[in-house]
Amino acid sequence: MNWIYSSRDLIAIIIAALAVVVSLITVIMQRRQEQRAAYREIYTTLMSDDLHRGRWMIRKVSKTHIIPKDEQEVRLIYRTLGVFDNMAMFARRRVVPLKWVLEVWHHPLNEMREGVRDIRKHIKEGNGTSAAEPWPQLWILLDKAQAYHSTLPCCPPNNSWRDRIRRSAAPSRWRQRPGARSRTPG
Numbered sequence: 240m241n242w243i244y245s246s247r248d249l250i251a252i253i254i255a256a257l258a259v260v261v262s263l264i265t266v267i268m269q270r271r272q273e274q275r276a277a278y279r280e281i282y283t284t285l286m287s288d289d290l291h292r293g294r295w296m297i298r299k300v301s302k303t304h305i306i307p308k309d310e311q312e313v314r315l316i317y318r319t320l321g322v323f324d325n326m327a328m329f330a331r332r333r334v335v336p337l338k339w340v341l342e343v344w345h346h347p348l349n350e351m352r353e354g355v356r357d358i359r360k361h362i363k364e365g366n367g368t369s370a371a372e373p374w375p376q377l378w379i380l381l382d383k384a385q386a387y388h389s390t391l392p393c394c395p396p397n398n399s400w401r402d403r404i405r406r407s408a409a410p411s412r413w414r415q416r417p418g419a420r421s422r423t424p425g
């Protein structure tokens with residue numbers, strides 16, 4: 240039993256270190272849980288009927304470059320962009336996981352990009368060109384979405400080393416098969 244007495248300081252240090260590790264793991268798990276809850280909440284908002292309609296209106300602006308004249312429609316577009324800007328801020332401040340935001344939203348964001356550019360230009364022209372930039376954080380997210388390449392079949396296979404490593408690290412059932420390409424319309 241002598242060895243216990245001689246190494247009790249060491250044992251105390253190990254126990255203290257273990258306690259720190261356990262509390263760190265708890266904090267990290269709690270944070271992840273909070274991030275998931277926050278993401279679920281913003282996802283539910285973005286998939287609500289009116290915001291879904293707002294997003295499709297922005298997509299339409301991307302294609303036609305025509306901004307609706309109807310005040311109600313314009314307000315809905317602004318509100319939708321406000322929620323997306325908020326999601327961009329949440330992702331920037333790590334309130335929600337950026338990886339989830341990009342994985343789920345990279346295509347819808349890319350489809351909105353041109354429309355957002357037109358709407359922003361329209362607002363700035365209406366308020367004078369020195370007017371403040373509307374939805375500044377959304378623009379950062381739009382750039383990230385444009386550069387994002389998913390390992391899922393929604394994106395065409397990309398043979399860069401980075402992409403190959405990511406694909407091989409993905410769980411096999413979720414990995415992209417060569418030639419397979421599909422998208423769920425959002």
Ligand SMILES: [Zn+2]
Nearest residue numbers: 345389393394
């Ligand atoms: Zn994709």
